[in-house]
Amino acid sequence: MTTFALPNLTGRSIIGTSSTLRLGSVVGKQAVSLSDANVPVSDGGSGTSFDNRAPGLALNYIICVNGAFPNSGSDSGPVMGEIRAYAGSAASIPQGWVLANGTLLPIAQNQALFALLGTTYGGNGLTNFALPNLSDTVVAGSGGSQSFGKTYGSNTAILSVSDAACFCRGSRIRTARGDIPVEEIQIGDHIVAFDDDVTKGTIRQVTWVGQSRAVVRKRLPDDEAGYPVRLLKGAIAHDVPYKDMLITSEHCLFLDGRFVPVRMLVNGRSIFFDKSIESYDYYHVETENHSVIMADGVLTESYLDTGNRFAFKQNGPVVLMRQSRNLTWDDAAAPLEVSRHFVEPLFRSFQSRADRVKHTGRSQAPFLTHEDGLRLVTETGRLLHPIRRVKDRVMFKIPAGVRSVRILSNASRPCDVIGPFVDDRRMLGVLVGYIELFESDTMTTLISHLQDADLSGWNTIENGAMRWTNGSALLPLLSRSVRNTAIMALQIHSAGPYLASDSWSGLMRLKVEGSKSR
Structure with a gap:
């Protein structure tokens, strides 16, 4: 008062x-x-x-x-x-x-x-x-x-899909008592492992089970957003799986003696991200040693403790104080395989099978563009467009007083442009080599993008001569005259192709089409 x-x-x-x-x-x-x-x-x-x-x-x-x-x-x-x-x-x-x-x-x-x-x-x-x-x-x-x-x-722990290789509720795990829903598996249960004998299997004891919940983050690409992957019945072979299977995108299938992340096999027909599911429970099952196990009739993996155990709730009675083991793929039951030469034939095989058995999902080749959309933006927001292109050099006129620019371009991920069987999920804009700045009667070679590992908007330094942008890369121009304009020459080693939907022209087309439909 x-x-x-x-x-x-x-x-x-x-x-x-x-x-x-x-x-x-x-x-x-x-x-x-x-x-x-x-x-x-x-x-x-x-x-x-x-x-x-x-x-x-x-x-x-x-x-x-x-x-x-x-x-x-x-x-x-x-x-x-x-x-x-x-x-x-x-x-x-x-x-x-x-x-x-x-x-x-x-x-x-x-x-x-x-x-x-x-x-x-x-x-x-x-x-x-x-x-x-x-x-x-x-x-x-x-x-x-x-x-x-x-x-x-x-203050809320959300496990990212890169950490979560798990089964969704309803997945049926092969045990000594038959196929049991994963949510009913308890510590001490005996499951069948197939890493020693893929025909008969051996019995192994469950040493830990974990549960957590995923909430999809729609603004991210499908493979990173957290959508579960659905394998339709018979997607791999006849009655394999014997019912629709739901697992997280990083979960691996055991194929031809190797573990392959299921995200690399998504074909949009028989194997696809189920976008009707936006939140769900998922489960881990661990044995003393990493094992090849069977879920829904598909050979897959048990939990490999790479350090994310504490993001899960343990089901059942407390029987031991178990610390994270921080294992790696060197401790796995079989090698992890993400190379294109191994995964692409599997992808093509499952894609062809989807056509033969007439799975009803839709899969379209992406629309691509080779336009790089290259331009600069100054620290005050002014856009600068190329004034000339000569072979691999792109020239820009830099106004007086500008101390830094961002290199803007179209950008896409190779896994989206080429196919999910390519294990490269970097957002790639343009591959920049040497950068030269001509001002008055001097020429300065800019090299910060080849030396500063933390420079904003640049991918990992691959070698000392070139580096990929992510579509919006910062470039400091060092000390410059406040009176003189300059000419900048960018060496572009590679650019594109890009998804048309990721490009500047694609965005503008979608904007125009959207305005016409209203």
């Missing part, structure tokens, strides 16, 4: 508000009472684990979208891209600021901010870019262990 309180941040971390954390809510615990009922004695056994997160307070994170450009010399007012914690409600955010909640902004109306953020936080880099999403997060300074824009840690 007469007073109000300021937020008490003593000993607390600021956490961005979200749908689960309301403005001003206190999260975490400063102290916890332990008893034999809640001390975790195994990998997520029947006891309830305790919460020892640092206490926090939920506030709004806001970002300046209309302020002074960094290093502009202005010493008053907010700076574009600046992030602040704000104790007011979302409805009362000051002008020029917006919630830092991952919103997509159009590049055309926010060129200066795009020059700062690029696609660090998402967006296609052609028509839009994303603000950082600080909901449910704590801001930490970048440094030696945390790079700019990288999200690390979470």
Whole structure:
């Protein structure tokens, strides 16, 4: 009635508000009472684990979208891209600021901010870019262990598909008692392993079972989003599997003496990502040694503990305190095989079988383009188009005072352009070699892209002479005259082909077609 309180941040971390954390809510615990009922004695056994997160307070994170450009010399007012914690409600955010909640902004109306953020936080880099999403997060300074824009840690653990090679509910595992649903398998059960004898098998004891839940992240490519892969009955051979099989994309099938990730066999007909499923439970079954086991009549793998055990809840009674074993594929029952020369014949065989047995799924060859869409964007958001192309050199005119540019281009993944049997999921833009900058009567060779492993927008350095961009790659121009224009020559060793839907022209075509249909 007469007073109000300021937020008490003593000993607390600021956490961005979200749908689960309301403005001003206190999260975490400063102290916890332990008893034999809640001390975790195994990998997520029947006891309830305790919460020892640092206490926090939920506030709004806001970002300046209309302020002074960094290093502009202005010493008053907010700076574009600046992030602040704000104790007011979302409805009362000051002008020029917006919630830092991952919103997509159009590049055309926010060129200066795009020059700062690029696609660090998402967006296609052609028509839009994303603000950082600080909901449910704590801001930490970048440094030696945390790079700019990288999200690390979470108050919710979501296992990525690269970590999850699992069975979905209903998968039937071959045991000494017959085929049993995976969700009913318990520690101590005996399952049949086929790595020693693929015709008769041997009995092995289950040493651990785990369960977790997946939620699909639709903004990612299908193989990374978390969609389960469905193998239709008979996709591999007659009655193999003997019913539809659902597994995660990284789960391996045992084929011709090797383990092959099922994502590399997706043909859109008999083996496909089931997009009707957006969340699901999945399960692990482990034996003392990694084993070839059978699920739904298909030879596949047991759990290989590569360090993700603690993301799972253990089913059944607690029988042992088992630490993560951090195994590798050197400890597997058979070699992992992802080479194209081995996987493509399998892919073609299953694809042909789908045609013969008339599986009803649809598979279309992707529409491709060889247009690279190459252009530059300055730190103020100005687009620069090529002025000349001579063999493998592409020339641009660089305005006076520009200290850095981003190399923009179309970009696609080889696994999408060529086929899933190619185990290359990098987003590839253009392969850049030497870069020369001609200014006044001097020529400078720019080499930061060939030396700085952490330079934004570049793929891994493969050799000392060239490097792939990811479609939006930062290029510092070092110290330049503020008065003179310059000519930049980019050496492009390779570019494309690209998915037409990933290209600038493809996006524009979709935009036009979408406007006509409304």
